Amino acid sequence: GEFQSHTPYLYSTYESHCEAAPTDRDKIMILGSGPNRIGQGIEFDYCCCHAAYALAERGFETIMVNCNPETVSTDYDTADRLYFEPLSLEHVIEVARKERPRGVVVQPGGQTPLKLANALEKEGLKVVGTPVDAIDLAEDRGRFGQLLNRLGIRQPAAGTARTVEEALKVAxxxxxPVLVRPSYVLGGTRMRIVYAPDELAAWLDMAAEVVQDNVVLIDQFLEDAFEYDVDAICDGKRVVIAGILEHVEEAGVHSGDSSAIFPAYKFKAGVRDEMQQITRQLGLKMGVKGLMNIQFAEKDGLLYVLEVNPRASRTVPFLAKATGLPLVQIATRVMVGDSLDECGLFEDPVAPHFFAKAPVFPFAKFPGADVLLGPEMRSTGEVMGIGRTPGEAYMKAMQGAGVHLPKSGTVFISVNSRDKVAVIPIARALHDLGFLLTGTRGTALALFDAGIPTQMVYKVNEGSPNAADLIRKGDIDLVINTPLGAESRFDEKEIRVAASDRGLPIITTLTAAEAAVESMRIEDNFERFALQDWSQ
Incomplete structure (x- = not known):
């Protein structure tokens, strides 16, 4: 039979009697991240939970609006009141009309609630923290580009378009090559690297359903650049940089799919200082109150700003665990009016060790899938490795992600023409470790000319036995393949698919290959840390 529920777990329905019974307390609504899916995962749920904890400590009644039963944010005891509702404007407004909160927090939930910010404010609901205009400034490529130009900050050439004709002119x-994507998307959905006009036209036709009324963003693609993620907290007067993560993969790989090292340790002269300066400058100029994430790319010694997100990022929980600081709780206090000084955060935190973030992919469940990474996110989880050195941290992360680098055997190497010089020290290190090397004609000749013994094998389209044949026979233990350009990316797909189907480690950038070689030098008796030593 029916019985009275004492847990405030609410949902909407079409009935004459409302059982919500809101209180008269000072309250703030938190918008969750919605269903877990690629691009919007559990990292944002972590942020929503910690926002609720911080607001509760400040004396607010917390109202969580989310629609995912498999998350902690929808546990009955995380927030004071839970509305199990879709994150649509209609449902959120109806909850707000019933509860009458002081405001709504959108930063912790990621891109899904961020898309609602402008509409919510037009409906009279105050967005707590970063002003809606600053959110729009970050998303509006025209306005954002003008801001960077005024500040003298370098950015890739970019443009926007609403039609095929406009897109072709901009490109x-x-x-x-250019990077194209719809605006306001999750996890790089439908984002592509495009190398020719016919590819761009085909992409626009394919992505029409996602683009809809939004503009298409078109950016210069910085091929062979290095990418960094910076997370920071701004209170309107001061910016504290929580951490700079160095991507192991090069620019063009979605940040959610890229392995990363914290603290970043490979900088060209002046790049770190410039990155910190730009982060503080943008945080203050944009009027950020709370969390912000900036993605940078460095190419040929020049630093570019790729994008600014005035919200939580998927790396915030990682940095909170690495630094031992409750970053989301501090940022939430800042959103409701506390200063960084009042939160006890006076300077940028310093990491006690090296920390590696590694993505977990579902390729094993999809035989025949190409493992080549790009701007559209494909990972379904991530792990952390902690070590005294970057190599030790990276190896632990790889093992946690289920990737076991070989200690001996044969390495197949096939790199693009730009990488043929840079791959030489990597190949020499593998040779010194006792590995046999094999490669396609151009790579093998480059290594042989450098004095590194390398067996030459056919490309897939040159005959048999070719590289894919050797992989299928079990004669290869590690694959290093760095495609460049559209033709190379797709011509070598068979090699990557064959390696994936056999469960071999596949490395598609030289930076990842360098990290892997450094890890392979480490013996298995590296230091282990107890989980209890890390409080967050």
Whole structure:
């Protein structure tokens, strides 16, 4: 039979009697991240939970609006009141009309609630923290580009378009390859690297359903650049940089799919200082109150700002665990009016060790899938490795992600023409470790000329036995394949698919290969840390 429920777990329905019974307490609504899916995962749920904890400590009644039963944010005891509702404007407004909160927090939930910010404010609901205009400034490529130009900050050439004709003109002005995506998307959905006009037209046709009324963003693609993620907290007067993560993969790989090392340790002269300066400058100029994430790319010694997100990022929980600081709780206090000084955060935190973030992919469940990474996110989880050195941290992360680098055997190497010089020290290190090397004609000749013994094998389209044949026979233990350009990316797909189907480690960038070699030098008796030593 029916019985009275004492847990405030609410949902909407079409009935004449409302059982919500809101209180008269000072309250703030938190918008969750919605269903877990690629691009919007449990990292944002972590942020929503810690926002609720911080608001509760400040004396607010917390109202969580989310629709995922498999998360901690929808546990009955995380927030004071839970509305199990879709994160649509209609449902959120109806809850707000019933509860009458002081405001709504959108930063912790990621891109899903961020998309609602402007509409919520138009409906009279105050967005707590970073002003809606600053959110729009970050998302509006035209306005954001003008801000960077005024501040003298470098950015990739970019443009926006609403039609095929406009897109083709913008791409022609920028020069191929270009990075294209719809605005306000999750996890790089439908994002592509495009190398020619016919590819761009085909992409626009394919992505029409996602683009809808939004504009298409078109950016110069910085091929072969290095990427960094910076997370920071700004209170309107001061910016504290929580951490700079160095991506192991090069620019063009979605940040959620890229392995990363914290603290970043490979910088060209002046790049770190410039990165910190730009982060503080943008945080203050944009009027950020709370969390912000900036993605940078460095190419040929020049630093570019790729994008600014005035919200939580998927790396915030990682940095909170690494630094031992409750970053989301501090940022939430800042959103409701506390200063960084009042929160006890006076300077940028210093990491006690090296920390590696590694993604977990579902490729084993999808035989025949190409493992080549790109701007559209494909990972379904991530792990952390902790070590005294970057190599030790990276190896632990790889093992946690289920990737076991070989200690002996044969390595197949096939790199693009730009990488043929840079791959030489990597190949020499593998040779010194006792590995046999094999490669396609161009790579093998480059290594042989450098004095590194390398067996030459056919490309897939040159005959048999070719590289894919050797992989299928079990004669290869590790694959290093760095495609460049559209033709190379797709011509070598068979090699990557064959390696994936056999469960071999596949490395598609030289930076990842360098990290892997450093890890392979480490013996298995590295230091282990107890989980209890890390409080967050």
């Amino acid at each position: 022609d002005r920028i020069g191929y």
